[in-house]
Amino acid sequence: MRQEHPYSGPLSHWLYGIGIGLALFTGFGQMPIYKRYYLTDIPGLGWAADFYTTASLHYLAVALVLGLLAWRIGLYLRGVRIRWLWGPGTAWGWILFALLAASGLMKVLRNLGLYLPPPFIVTIDLVHMGSAMALMFTGLGVILSRRRRREKPL
Amino acid sequence: MKFSPTRRQLLKGGLAAAAGLAASGIPRPRSAGAAVGEPLCTVLDISRCIGCEQCVEACREQWQETVPDPVEPMPKPFPSRVPIEDWSKKKDVSDRLTPYNWLYVEHLSLTHKGEEVEVNIPRRCMHCLNPPCVDLCPFGASRVEKNGIVRIDPDICLGGAKCRKVCPWHIPQRQSGLGIYLDIMPSYAGNGVMFKCHRCTPLVAQGKLPRCIEVCPEQIQSIGPRDQQVKKAVALAKQKAKADGAGEERWRDYLYGLFENGGTNTIYVSAIPFHEINRALKADRAQWAQESGIKAPRRAKRAALAGRPLMGPVADTMAEVGNLTWALALAPVAGLAAGLGRLAAGKGGRKGGER
Ligand code: SF4
Numbered sequence: 001m002r003q004e005h006p007y008s009g010p011l012s013h014w015l016y017g018i019g020i021g022l023a024l025f026t027g028f029g030q031m032p033i034y035k036r037y038y039l040t041d042i043p044g045l046g047w048a049a050d051f052y053t054t055a056s057l058h059y060l061a062v063a064l065v066l067g068l069l070a071w072r073i074g075l076y077l078r079g080v081r082i083r084w085l086w087g088p089g090t091a092w093g094w095i096l097f098a099l100l101a102a103s104g105l106m107k108v109l110r111n112l113g114l115y116l117p118p119p120f121i122v123t124i125d126l127v128h129m130g131s132a133m134a135l136m137f138t139g140l141g142v143i144l145s146r147r148r149r150r151e152k153p154l
Numbered sequence: 155m156k157f158s159p160t161r162r163q164l165l166k167g168g169l170a171a172a173a174g175l176a177a178s179g180i181p182r183p184r185s186a187g188a189a190v191g192e193p194l195c196t197v198l199d200i201s202r203c204i205g206c207e208q209c210v211e212a213c214r215e216q217w218q219e220t221v222p223d224p225v226e227p228m229p230k231p232f233p234s235r236v237p238i239e240d241w242s243k244k245k246d247v248s249d250r251l252t253p254y255n256w257l258y259v260e261h262l263s264l265t266h267k268g269e270e271v272e273v274n275i276p277r278r279c280m281h282c283l284n285p286p287c288v289d290l291c292p293f294g295a296s297r298v299e300k301n302g303i304v305r306i307d308p309d310i311c312l313g314g315a316k317c318r319k320v321c322p323w324h325i326p327q328r329q330s331g332l333g334i335y336l337d338i339m340p341s342y343a344g345n346g347v348m349f350k351c352h353r354c355t356p357l358v359a360q361g362k363l364p365r366c367i368e369v370c371p372e373q374i375q376s377i378g379p380r381d382q383q384v385k386k387a388v389a390l391a392k393q394k395a396k397a398d399g400a401g402e403e404r405w406r407d408y409l410y411g412l413f414e415n416g417g418t419n420t421i422y423v424s425a426i427p428f429h430e431i432n433r434a435l436k437a438d439r440a441q442w443a444q445e446s447g448i449k450a451p452r453r454a455k456r457a458a459l460a461g462r463p464l465m466g467p468v469a470d471t472m473a474e475v476g477n478l479t480w481a482l483a484l485a486p487v488a489g490l491a492a493g494l495g496r497l498a499a500g501k502g503g504r505k506g507g508e509r
């Protein structure tokens with residue numbers, strides 16, 4: 001049976017889940033689709049129609065995820081080896097995070113007023129959206145396969 | 155990569171330059187040609203505008219045909235509440251912004267110091283320094299060029315109208331039934347293309363003046379390098395303030411666009427304070443709403459404002475998001491420090507964990 005190290009406990013797991021969930025929700029919410037598809041009519045979700053709110057929440061959610069991942073890297077560098085129950089577990093996962101971070105960084109700089117050539121912005125927008133979608137589907141795949149494994153114990 | 159001098163940073167530079175301006179005269183308008191690639195800013199002295207609308211005509215003549223007609227019949231959007239916006243049969247509308255009309259003139263009468271005065275104000279995109287329509291466009295369709303022009307690429311725009319929603323003046327206007335969304339999932343995503351003033355991008359690229367500037371019989375508008383133009387606008391505003399009996403130090407009241415939304419590349423100068431102009435604009439919209447026959451007051455108000463922007467104070471829309479950059483920068487540092495540092499050492503010195 002898998003032993004759990006204190007760090008891989010439920011708190012970081014929950015925080016990570018909330019961070020990723022909110023980042024994906026507010027990220028996809030940058031496309032004008034939530035209002036169109038009545039999502040913002042659901043009581044309590046009206047804020048999702050405001051693009052400034054979703055952009056700010058996206059920043060905060062990403063800060064949370066970055067903090068957690070950096071913490072994990074810090075532990076790793078210190079020689080603490082943990083089998084994490086959350087976060088990227090494969091090279092593919094880390095590549096997606098790297099792509100998201102690099103393209104996201106460009107967008108953050110642009111939002112501060114940095115001039116970036118327009119075709120470059122189109123590219124980073126596509127990379128950001130594409131890797132977010134890939135991350136979402138990979139994540140869902142991992143969660144579902146874990147469930148299945150749990151249902152049918154070895 | 156480098157910080158473009160066209161944007162927010164430059165605003166500050168421009169203002170610093172303006173501070174030491176006292177002795178200099180007002181620079182003459184210069185051709186945009188000399189300034190290709192430089193950040194360009196327009197200054198409009200609306201006290202000289204006679205409201206002849208030659209600028210509007212010139213803009214329409216030059217650009218209306220570049221906006222294609224929509225396909226017939228237009229794809230039915232799903233869900234059905236998604237509005238089709240079709241201006242293709244109303245191309246003659248010139249008293250508001252539409253996809254086929256990127257500039258209109260506001261004709262206003264108001265009472266200033268007990269006297270009835272006429273004010274004419276040409277209105278179009280402000281070409282903000284850090285435009286939310288660009289920053290928040292999810293597809294990179296809306297963009298800032300090196301020379302400070304903000305334009306929407308019609309080949310990329312999907313017509314979701316987010317730019318109009320986040321623009322403090324709600325400038326871009328949608329034409330449904332054209333553009334790339336037709337080739338993707340026309341009923342389920344996208345709804346046309348957004349259009350607005352691109353400050354005559356193709357002409358400016360050839361070193362020519364924008365049409366509305368070129369044809370104006372009163373030469374109320376000039377275009378040139380931003381720092382020069384800011385100096386000029388501030389000097390002019392000081393003159394106006396003095397002439398209005400308000401005192402030079404009230405010059406900010408006679409300017410619009412220099413500070414709005416964190417700074418724009420369109421600076422209006424007026425002989426009447428802009429808060430008075432805005433009050434008159436609001437009254438005009440309220441009257442329009444009342445006469446529109448639209449029953450629901452909120453809908454009437456929205457209709458009155460559509461394509462007819464006000465001139466109220468506008469805070470820097472991207473400031474809040476920008477301030478959160480600190481959270482993004484600090485979070486990984488804090489996380490790394492926590493992982494490397496004492497915080498974790500107490501509990502988990504166990505190397506090798508549970509592998
Ligand atoms: S052409 Fe000049 S004077 Fe005539 S309406 Fe336009 S800006 Fe005003």
Ligand code: SF4
Pocket residue numbers: 279280281282285286287288304320321322323324325326350
């Ligand atoms: S005025 Fe509106 S459309 Fe024009 S650049 Fe600013 S935010 Fe964009």
Ligand code: SF4
Pocket residue numbers: 212213214217256257278350351352353354364365366367
């Ligand atoms: S700058 Fe060009 S596109 Fe913009 S309003 Fe003037 S004529 Fe029209």
